[in-house]
Amino acid sequence: MGGLPDSDRRPEPAQRGRLPEVRGHRATPSRPGRAGRRSSSRGQMFAPVSSKPDFVAQEHALLALWRDRRTFAKLRAQNADGPRWSFLDGPITANNPMGVHHAWGRTYKDVFQRYHAMRGECQRWQNGFDCQGLWVEVNVERELGFTSKRDIEEHGVAEFVSLCKQRVLTFAARQTEQSIRLGYWMDWDDPDQLRRLRDLLAADPGATVTVDGPRGPVTDTVEMIVGRLGMPDVGGSYYTFSNENNDLIWAFLKECHRRGWLYKGHDTMPWCARCGTGISQHEMTEGYQDREDPGLTVRLPLVDRPGEALLVWTTTPWTLTSNVAAAVGAGLAYVKVRQGSDLLWIGKGALKQALVGPFEILEERVGAELEGWRYAGPFDELPAVRAAFAAGTPSGAPYAHRVVTWDEVGEEEGTGIVHIAPGCGAEDFALGKSLGLPMIAPLDESGIFIDGFDALSGRDVRDVTDHIVERLRHHGFFYRLEPYLHRYPHCWRCGTPLVFRLVDEWYISMGDVYDRPRAELTAAEVDASLRYQIMEVVDGIRWIPSFGYERELDWLLNMHDWMISKKRYWGLALPIYDCRACGAVEVIGGRDELKERAVEGWDVLEGHTPHRPYVDAVRIACPSCGAPVERIRDVGNPWLDAGIVPFSTLHYRTDPEEWANWFPADFITESFPGQFRNWFYSLLAMSTVLRREPPFRTIFGYATLFGEDGRPMHKSWGNAIEFDEAAERMGVDVMRWMYATARPDDNILFGWHAADEARRELLVLWNVYSFFVTYARLAGWSPERPAPPLAERRLLDRWILSRLAAVSARAGDLLGDFDLLAAAREISGFIDDLSTRYVRFSRRRFSRSDDEADRDAAFATLHAVLVGLSRVMAPVLPFLGEALYRNLVVAADPSAAESVHLTTWPAEELAGYRDTDVEETMDQVYRATELVRSLRSQSGIKLRQPLARVWVALPGTELRYREDALALYAEEVNVKHVEVLADGSELVDRRVKPLLPKIGKKLGGAIPAVMAAARAGEVEIHADGSVTLAGVTLAPDEVEILATPRPGTAVAHDEGLVVVLDTVVTPELRAEGDARELQRAVQDLRREMVLDLDERIGLVVEAGPAAGRIAGHLPSVAVETLADSFDVGALPSGSATGSATVQDGVLRFAIVRRVRPNA
RNA sequence: GGGGGAGUAGCUCAGCUGGUUAGAGCAGCCGUCUUAUACACGGCCGGUCGAUGGUUCGAGUCCAUCCUCCCCUACCA
Structure with missing residues (x-):
């Protein structure tokens, strides 16, 4: 256990420590009793420090120490009455072990919280876990070997939901342990307790259990205790599956409904056939991937123009089953061409890419002239198509395939004529709706063709291309097929290519987009459109880096309505009651309200958290027609869960006064990618609806972590590093230093080489520390020794102290401004100055004994510097800082604060050292x-x-x-x-x-x-x-x-x-130089012999001209090499010998040991 | 297709509101110092600052166009 002082084992001092004295010397040196106890014999003061530290072992020792001493609890108690600083943690998904990329963000979170703690500010220290949603479901399904929703239904929804909760508890425990390992100080749950709750939940959720809370024991059923995690009486991290979290989202949704913003939409949406749910716009980007699809060109024979046909192109052949129209651009030019016996209509600009082989242009018309032409569809005989066409248009007349005009049609790809299937594409749907076209929706929620599609019925949409192409060939519709590479949306969770399905989903309206700049909008217009209200809230927030502000505004201006429903099992139960009888929609604002309104099924839910399936049992009476109404079966978008936390975790409802103390949060920080549309967005939207004010004052964002090769970390690429492996091999301080010195708005390349570089920098500091302790022990120096006042110290001393003062002031300002990188650079520059200038320049002062006052000044200076530095670096490097502090301060002064993390930020204390003249x-x-x-x-x-x-x-x-x-x-x-x-x-x-x-x-x-x-x-x-x-x-x-x-x-x-x-070397100078050469060679030999630093020796120098020339300098050589005696003569046999290169050859010498080895 | 960011030494990156001679770390080569001894330091090598124009007394920095990469965003079948 490298470097951890023995003094750790001493009993803890009873009183709370005062701050360590770092100014000059003490006015009152020491109380006699204590001085007598420990520093009478030298070497007792500081524990020895190896120059080859084992950082990892040291970190484990300090973690144990903090745990045993309850250091974090002491910090909280110490700051309990301080001014508040409100950090709001963005919840980490408790679904897998945490990765090194999480450690990046958690380093920021920890550093800024620790810094504010050193400013004496009171904080909440609450970590959050994101618990609900498809993330967890997919992993549980995978573990169970499930492939579809049917498997879940058969397994039982209650059991499935319980397994989801269990998985969350498993990984919450795991991530808690990993976070603690990182040195991240939060009000952590006991991981064993979490696992115990998990096991109890599996065994019997209804069993009664008692857990320790901050206000005393709490007793409830296991299921309800789990639902109360993070609440004031139970304490610890917050969990988005908590009852309070779900309850407050209900209140939010009710408010949206009250204002008329909640609605059910009927639309063609991207859909994941594996997950059996729609994918919202918010989730789309993550899923775009390159994909090869069939690029299929199809002939559609024109009914009224025998022998002629339209050419259309599609990359989704299955949608041809649901074709109802072909769209042309009204103003585009179209031509009829002859190819063999074929007469084909095609966009003039698409001729080159769409046709194969020679052709002859026969006729040209603008698109508007084609409108209304009827054509034969490729699947007209299918019962589903016939039924849809027979039902016809809203006017009642039967429908036939026809050409329509659409201003979105282009000629860059395809044929200039677009196949339209309103049931299979979002834009097609919009067009079909505006023209009153029939809709054909061919797929069920698993992506299987429904009845009415003959041979296709019952087949998986992902597996019908060949069949369709074959059929087209057979019936003369086929023109051409070739692979087409494009970006296509995939399910962000399971990777399945999405299809489009006509479905009912629930939305929150974002309001109108006006075609004028924001500055010109009236208050009434803003009041009418939620998106502009959110933008106003965004204006009141500081975004770091600043481009975040524009990005969020950009998203808000362009976003569609917020789709909040998901046709799944594990998640927020949307409290929407959609009356089948009369169509009235009711939204319930909380569990209590539901109980009041319930007309049946409350007994089923009672005693359970508000999750499926129990919550589904409750029915209310329709406020409009009185019929019993069921909850819709959908669960909520998980960003609702994370967006409500400024309210749920701060007790908005139960303790408004306390809530107001912590809201808005002073600070949040998360990785930028994705969050503008996810967490940041949901925080802003929900706070705008509930309060119309910012939920946080400052947001600090950072980029993405990649492997050392600049690619995303990927196990099979060999560039992935697991958090645990990194922690145990490089040490977490090294990892934190890598993060601290990385540009947050740039991607970071994480790997072992970068870690080595970071470690080297920390080793320089460690070596200074090791140097100090080594010589302080040799000299028997202790901080209690009187040191000359600052004004009487050497320039070098005043300089390094001034630099320390400057660095602690600047680093403090920078941390207060959320600029960790700049603060780390200050520290880094200081370490360099300390090592390469201060220690290098003053090394001899620590070892010689001819000027004790100067030596003491050097020790006092370096000691003060290291102690000050340990405090400045403590937020960033909590382990190294603590190791230094404990050995340099606590070991010597039991009345000092027992941990560097219980000291305050030193800038003000050190300000008196500042002297810019000295620095210049x-x-x-x-x-x-x-x-x-x-x-x-x-x-x-x-x-x-x-x-x-x-x-x-x-x-x-x-x-x-x-x-x-x-x-x-x-x-x-x-x-x-x-x-x-x-x-x-x-x-x-x-x-x-x-x-x-x-x-x-x-x-x-x-x-x-x-x-x-x-x-x-x-x-x-x-x-x-x-x-x-x-x-x-x-x-x-x-x-x-x-x-x-x-x-x-x-x-x-x-x-x-x-x-x-003046480069002239006189004989006198040469002699002196040779003496120094000899001195160095003797020191070299001492090192080879592994002598103790203070071991006395006898020195014999071989007689000869060289020895004669340097004779006058030999006494000083003897002093420097700790030789009690020196002789000039024959080298004694059996002793260690060495040689020095001097003016006229080689000067040999011998060292005679005074003590036997191992004596 | 639109918007944003970035392109500086072999690699990773600094370079403030334009200031004349563009820096650091790593890697490579050569040295130096040293009871901090598997530590440290110095020097050398290496850049037409993505390209081309422009503004200016002066451009890595500002402007325009183009090239490349990344991110955001998008209804292109």
Whole structure:
């Protein structure tokens, strides 16, 4: 269990922790009793930290710790009186284990909630599960091996519905466990409890059971407890199958009905023959797939023009059975062509694609002239067709196939003449309705031809193409058949190609679409059209990214009426009572109302949740004719279930005051694809109907997760990664970091390589932490040791503390603005600065003992930085943050908050560290350091080799903290003296850099000349700092003065910063460099020997000229390598030896151990 | 067919309201530092910023057209 401190096993402090002290040193060092107890011997303060952490093991240990200590409960209690921040969770479908794509969204949800918790805000922390609908049904069917609705009916609807509930409980438990593993803090149910309820439900739903709720034990039947999950007395996640959820949807539907928006539509709809239900417009997009269909061209002989025929084209041959008309474009040109003995009518523009073989044009007419021509249909002798035609048109006259005109007809595909079957296509239906054509509906709900179609009757629509083609050939209707590839709608759930069926479905009217811009509409017009009311609600919401706003409006403007019915079993029971006797429609607004209105069957429903089949038993009296009326058998669209949650989960009905405290939600976040027409839409629609106000203030959307290869994750493609596997192999902090550093509005490519990159970044941080603890233990340093006040610390210390303050302020603002990516980038940049600049620059300060005050300052600084960082990163990286915090703070200070997640956001506390002058100074020093490194690299002089002198020219601005900065610089670049070059130096020139953004507009066309002068150095610098270039005078704040090297000097420069390095290595410098070389070689050998970091040694250096030259430096080598003694002479036999490359060859040495290994 | 987004190094992506010399990480090559020792750092390599025009003193950035990919949307049989 990597890195988890021993102190975890100490008993928990009784009082609630105060915040850890991170400022400088403590005013009162410590209470004597405690200090005596633990830090008298070194190494007791911080638990050792491996530089090779096992993140996964650590995460498991921390999960156990949080569970045992009830840390989350403490957080909730701590914030109970804070200002409210309302997050509303979009329900996850409890139908399968959760995937890594869910983990992406859940990372956002967790990060923002944790951040607001650190702001002391009170939250609800309620997760949601989506429970009802075809998703679950299909999986239960699959498990049972069912292939049709008949199987369900035979199995028994009650049992089937129970199995659906059980499946939901199974996967709610599973997803709960997975979410907890992710570190997602919510008010989770106990997964074992969920499974227990599932088993009890299977055994006996009517048995009485008692469960623990937040307000005490709750006793009810198993079925009713399941129906009450998520409600205040039972607690935990909300479930959309809950009684309250269903009840409130009933109230919503009743309100729609009251306003006259609910209606029954008779229309030709996309239909899934396998699922036996219609598919609404909202569900269509997901199902479009490329598909090859038969492209069939058919001859239709004209009755009154012997020998002539129309050519029509279809990709759905089965619909020819129900053909009633052929449509032409009134204004399009049509031609009669001769092909062999055939005389065919066809659209002029369709000649090329529709005809095969040579032809001759005989005649041309516009479409309007063809109107009314009668033709013989291909299936005229079928009883169903004869019956429909005999019944005729609304006027009563018998009907015959004829040509009609339609303005939708085009010539780009097909023949320019469109086969019309109003019972088999939505547009055909609309046309047929407007012209009063007969309707022939050939299919039953399973896609089987009904009676009246002779040989076809009883056959599956998916399997009749060959038969139909054969028949057409036989009767002379066939012209041509060739495969046709197109996008065709499929069932989004089971993948079956859809057919169109004439059915009754229930809709909520979205109201008129006006042909004027919204701004010009009157209030009355808006009041009359729900879609515009929803748009007004959308206006009041902040959409991130902003294009979401336009997309939602676009959908609202174009959407059709909302089809809410489904001819299925598991779901919301639509509370619609459609009187067969008189046609009156009644909608019931809740369970209580139903009980009141019931005239029979209430006893059947009593004790059950409002689901099929029990709810079907209840009848009410028709308010209009008094006849007993049954509920329609349909269930509801599942987005009704999810859309009502701002009301059902916030207790709109039972506790309006509490509801008002949490409504509207401050924040929701979900993956964008699909939700504009689904959850976002249903939330908006339902809130608009019930309240006419936004259900949430801000919505943050993100894109889609793909495999590493950029394709959707797919098991058979080998690019799929299961959540559990990812969690246990890469660790969830690594996963969360990947998500945090991904652009939300772009698709994310998820894979093991990306995880390695993310881990590497976190390892850098971990290594800083490991470094700190390693040396703090060696030095016996503890946070209680007095440290110099900030003003007396080194520049480097003040710099990193200032950076920390800046980062916590910025990251906080960014998280508050829902910009996790930018916040993560702040943290990432800080980790880089901390590791590559701060620790790298100050490494020696932690190990040496000659300046204790400075050493303590370094420890105190790095400690404060790591503690501060642990808090800043806690929302994003809850495990790493906690690991650092517990070892760095809790282990040392039992009075501190026991978890980083119980601390507050540190920005305000740290603000005093901010010093932008220090930051600017350090940036210059750092850049100048890089230049020296570059020069050393070019001239082949190792950084280890001291040099005598470096000259530095700085940009025109003044270097602040000059002495400190230069001292630091000298040390860092390993030179004896640093000289700052003045303006008059012969090594550099002063150049002027005009600041284009400031002067661009003003100067316009004069710019090329000014820039050329600046480049050439033709500049006049005036006493007040202004300059004249090419006759143009610029103010001091319009230019920057830079240094540039004069030609011919060996220098490095960058944006006005110039360094000149004296590369002469004198014998003295060389000796010193060789000593450093020796020192490094000794350290190398120590490492090879695996000596303890603080193990003392004896050092023997082989006698010779080299040893002689460096003799003067040997004492310091000894100090640095922890040698108690050093000798120059023959190397003792049997000891470990090494060698260092020095000026004139190789210098050998030996290390003599003071203690025996394993002693 | 309409609407939106995107096209920047071999790969993944930065690049703010236009500012002159386009950056990072990874990969590759070469080095460096080091009691953070299976860590880290630097350098090199690599881009006609999808194409073509235009606006402008100046365009990866703004405009137009076209090409490619993705998403949304659509009644094309």
